[in-house]
Structure formats: structure tokens, C-alpha cells
Amino acid sequence: MTETDLVPVFDGHNDTLLRLYQSKDPDVEKLFMEGKSGGHIDLPRARAGGFAGGMFAIFPPPVERGRRGAVPSTPSNTEPLPPELPHSDALVSTMAMASILFRLERAGALSVCRNAADVRGAMARDSIAAVFHIEGVEAIDPELTMLDVLHAAGLRSLGIVWSRPNAFGHGVPFRFPSSPDTGPGLTDAGKALVKACNQLRIMIDLSHLNEKGFRDVAALSDAPLVATHSNVHAICGHSRNLTDWQLGAIRETGGMVGLNFATGFLREDGKMNADTGLDIMVRHIDSLLQALGEDGVGLGSDFDGAMIPAVIGDAAGLPKLIDALAARGFGRALIEKIAYRNWLAMLEKTIG
Numbered sequence: 001m002t003e004t005d006l007v008p009v010f011d012g013h014n015d016t017l018l019r020l021y022q023s024k025d026p027d028v029e030k031l032f033m034e035g036k037s038g039g040h041i042d043l044p045r046a047r048a049g050g051f052a053g054g055m056f057a058i059f060p061p062p063v064e065r066g067r068r069g070a071v072p073s074t075p076s077n078t079e080p081l082p083p084e085l086p087h088s089d090a091l092v093s094t095m096a097m098a099s100i101l102f103r104l105e106r107a108g109a110l111s112v113c114r115n116a117a118d119v120r121g122a123m124a125r126d127s128i129a130a131v132f133h134i135e136g137v138e139a140i141d142p143e144l145t146m147l148d149v150l151h152a153a154g155l156r157s158l159g160i161v162w163s164r165p166n167a168f169g170h171g172v173p174f175r176f177p178s179s180p181d182t183g184p185g186l187t188d189a190g191k192a193l194v195k196a197c198n199q200l201r202i203m204i205d206l207s208h209l210n211e212k213g214f215r216d217v218a219a220l221s222d223a224p225l226v227a228t229h230s231n232v233h234a235i236c237g238h239s240r241n242l243t244d245w246q247l248g249a250i251r252e253t254g255g256m257v258g259l260n261f262a263t264g265f266l267r268e269d270g271k272m273n274a275d276t277g278l279d280i281m282v283r284h285i286d287s288l289l290q291a292l293g294e295d296g297v298g299l300g301s302d303f304d305g306a307m308i309p310a311v312i313g314d315a316a317g318l319p320k321l322i323d324a325l326a327a328r329g330f331g332r333a334l335i336e337k338i339a340y341r342n343w344l345a346m347l348e349k350t351i352g
Contacts, residue, residue: 007322008123010340011054012228012258012300013133013207016041017097018059019304028100029107040303040314043109046128049318052340053110053119053129055157055205055228058097059305060090060138075176075270081183082164090138091146098153101132112154116348123340131347133205133228136162136171142189144196151200156351158197159205159228160190160213163240168193169213176270178239180246185212194220203350206230206250207260207300208240218249223350225255229300231265232287235280240265247291256346257288258300261308274310278324281309285325285338294334298342 019039020028035042041051062082072079105112110128113119122129132154140146147155161171168190170183186194194217197204206214206227218225227250233241242250242257250257259281264272266280288297301308303315312320325335 006050006319007335007339008050008052009054009299009318009322010052010119010123010129010343011303012298012343013055013057013135013260013305014041014301014303015057015059015135015305016303017056017100018061020100021093021097022061029103029109032104033107033109040301040308042315043128045314045316048316049314050322051128051315051318052123053113054131054301054343055133056101056110056130057133057135057159057305058094058101059135059162060085060093063089072174073272075264077175077178079173079175081171081173084165085136085138087138087141087167090136094134094139098132098150101130105130114154114156115352116344119344119347131156131351133157133159135159135205135208136164136166137168137193138166140168140193142167144189144193147193147196147200151202155202157203157205157228159207159209160186160193160217161208163208169216170210171208172210172239174264175239176264177237179211180214180233180239180241180243181211182239183210183212185210186216191216191220198222201351203347211243211246214246214249218253224253224346225250226346226350227257227300229258229260229302231260231284232291235284235287236265236268236270238265238270244291247288251292251296254295254349255292256296256298256342257292258298258343259284259288260306261301261303261312262306263309264307266309272307274307276309276311278309278311278321281321282324282328286328294337295342295345297338298340298346299338
């Protein structure tokens with residue numbers, strides 16, 4: 001496949017800002033634009049793989065470890081939830097990663113997009129289209145004053161929780177096998193956050209949220225239900241994946257799910273093992289298509305935030321998944337929907 005033949009990919013979730021933040025490199029612009037070994041996304045590999053943009057997540061990491069660190073290396077059905085993160089600590093890292101995002105924009109590495117038209121425009125001029133996303137809103141106070149500030153800065157998508165509790169709700173633990181039915185629903189502050197996001201046209205990401213919290217969002221939100229990086233629980237019984245009723249609720253609202261490339265959420269055995277083939281990824285996509293229809297499925301790689309199949313490796317390997325879909329008999333029109341068109345349509349419906 002030549003570069004001119006590449007199908008563009010708009011991706012529902014990456015943790016590249018976290019990787020750059022944790023690198024402690026004073027010149028993150030150069031690190032991203034020139035590319036170095038390690039990680040999954042930089043400008044050269046994005047160009048090579050057709051990575052056209054996506055939701056660039058800000059994830060405030062645990063301070064005590066300075067890294068994600070809470071994902072177990074072997075499956076367990078007793079894994080506890082990580083502890084809550086203090087607001088003050090989350091605010092520091094969230095602001096630092098937001099700064100990196102805007103520094104990359106000033107350097108010409110990407111374009112921060114505030115609506116679907118911005119995304120289409122960036123893609124048309126071959127600039128990486130970055131949507132400002134927060135994964136776990138510990139940096140936002142229960143009074144939601146920081147939400148207004150972040151929205152004014154460009155925030156257009158957020159996941160209420162990562163896999164830990166906060167002032168707004170409860171995330172699912174990294175347990176396998178496990179149901180997502182763990183813990184209580186949204187707090188009063190969480191319910192107010194949902195309503196505020198609807199008013200501000202900030203897309204709400206259900207990935208990492210537990211079942212009762214999911215039900216609360218479904219009851220409160222007037223926007224399509226979206227899980228940017230989650231898979232099918234019936235195939236991989238991990239609490240991070242979506243059950244049949246959750247997929248049905250997403251379909252009822254004309255919502256969408258992005259396929260997570262994390263091997264522990266793909267494999268039937270729940271293991272984080274890079275020796276994972278494309279066939280299981282295609283199987284999840286097939287199942288999502290059956291549950292959601294052709295307009296409800298996209299990609300949500302979790303690049304730079306998870307162990308992904310070695311056969312893909314990094315953003316430069318995205319054409320291998322596209323080729324696997326073609327080999328499975330998916331036509332060009334459906335492949336383009338999954339690769340980018342469905343996300344663009346969803347952004348039009350959620351952020352404008």
C-alpha cells in the first residue's frame with residue numbers, strides 16, 4: 001500500500017500527551033515532530049500509517065508512581081480500584097499536558113479542533129486534527145468552574161472517570177473476568193457535569209465508567225452515547241468492555257464505540273500479550289457492527305496508553321488493520337466509515 005492509497009484514520013483515543021509529559025524532554029515539539037524510538041504516535045509514524053487525527057487525551061497519572069501503572073500484567077478478578085487522585089495534583093498534570101498540546105499546535109505539528117468543520121479542514125490540509133479530550137476529570141472542581149476555563153481553552157470531549165473513583169463517579173477496576181456492575185452511580189456533581197457538558201456541547205466518553213454510572217448518563221444526557229475506546233464484553237469478559245445491554249443503549253441513541261487495541265481488552269483470556277493477531281480485532285469489529293450498525297463503529301486505539309498487538313506496533317501499522325478488514329470482505333465505503341467518517345459524523349452531532 002502506497003501513501004497515496006492510505007485510508008485516513010481518525011482515532012477515538014490516544015495517550016500521546018501523557019507520554020510526552022512523562023518524557024520530561026524540554027523539547028517535546030522536536031520529540032513529536034522528528035520521532036524517536038518508543039511510543040506509538042509521532043509525526044513521521046502518523047504520516048506513514050495514515051493517522052489523520054483523533055481525541056488527544058489528557059490523563060492525570062497517579063502521583064505516587066508518576067505513570068499509569070495500575071493495569072495488572074496478568075488477569076485477576078480481585079484487582080482493587082486505584083486510589084482517588086487529589087484535585088490539586090490532577091490540576092498540575094492536566095495543565096502541563098494541555099500546554100504540550102498547544103505547544104505542538106504552535107510548532108505546526110497538529111491543529112487543535114473545536115468542531116467537526118475544524119477536523120475536516122485540518123484533514124484537508126494534511127494537518128493532524130487533534131480534539132482536546134480529558135480522561136478522568138479530577139482537575140475539574142465539583143462546582144465546575146474549571147470546566148468553563150477548559151472549554152474556553154478548547155476542551156470538547158471528556159471521560160468522567162478513569163478506572164478509579166473521583167468526585168463525579170466511579171470507574172471500573174481492571175478485573176478479568178468481571179462485570180462492569182461495580183460500585184455506585186454518578187454523584188450529584190457527576191449528574192451536574194453531564195448536564196453542563198450537554199449545554200456546552202462537550203462529548204461525554206463512557207469508557208472506564210461503571211454500569212450504574214453508565215445508566216445515569218444514559219438517563220440524563222440528550223446527546224448520543226459514546227465509548228471512545230471499549231470492546232465487546234461477550235468476547236472478552238473484562239469490566240472495561242461493554243455488555244449487550246450497554247451496546248443496545250448506545251445504539252438506541254445513535255451512538256458510537258471505538259475499538260480499543262489494548263490486548264487485555266481484546267483477547268478471550270484477558271491477557272496483556274503483544275502476540276495477539278488481527279483476527280481478534282476483526283472479530284470485535286464484526287460484533288460491534290452487528291450490535292450498533294455500520295454508523296456506530298470506529299477505532300479507539302489507546303495508542304501510547306496500552307500494550308497493543310505487535311503486528312500493528314504503532315501508528316505506522318494502521319494499514320495492516322485496514323488490510324485485514326478488506327481481506328474479510330469489508331468494502332471501501334464501510335472501511336472508510338470505520339476508519340474516520342463515523343467519527344466525523346459523531347463529532348458533528350456532539351460538539352458541533
